Amino acid sequence: MPKSQVRKKKVYTPPSDIRPAAAADSKKPSPVWLPATAVILIVVGIAWLVVYYLSSQQWPVESWQYWNLAVGFGCMVASLGILSRWR
Template identity: 80%
Template sequence: MPKSQVRKKKVYTPPTDIRPAANAASRKPSPVWLPISAVSLIVFGIGWLVVYYLSEQQYPVAAWGYWNLAVGFGCMVASLAILARWR
């Protein structure tokens, strides 16, 4: 009995007008200050919150009250926004 022919599928290649133009060589690496500033913001935010809780809400700024929490968490959220740009 004769064997049937094996059909090969063509490899899909997208049209050239749809292909993304950016390649790996055109993307620039992140500047050195970016991860340094992100880590320093995280450390600063955690330090702010630790001082706030350990001093029984007297330091860093007693007049701000619970806004001290916003400063600490705001620094940490800002560091996440900076790290989102890291390549």
């Protein structure tokens, strides 16, 4: 049986004229404050929740009642949003 001919595939090269600014921007490293801020927000959020539970729901702000949970978890969610920008 005869053997079929092997075809060479062309190597794909992306066009350089489409969004050259985006390619240059993606290689820029993140600033130093970004991960530091995220870690601080995580620590503040966890500390806020721990203080709230250990003080029998009287501290950090007694009049906020269960909104203290929103503040603690909000800090941690904000840190996740910041970490999504980290390169």
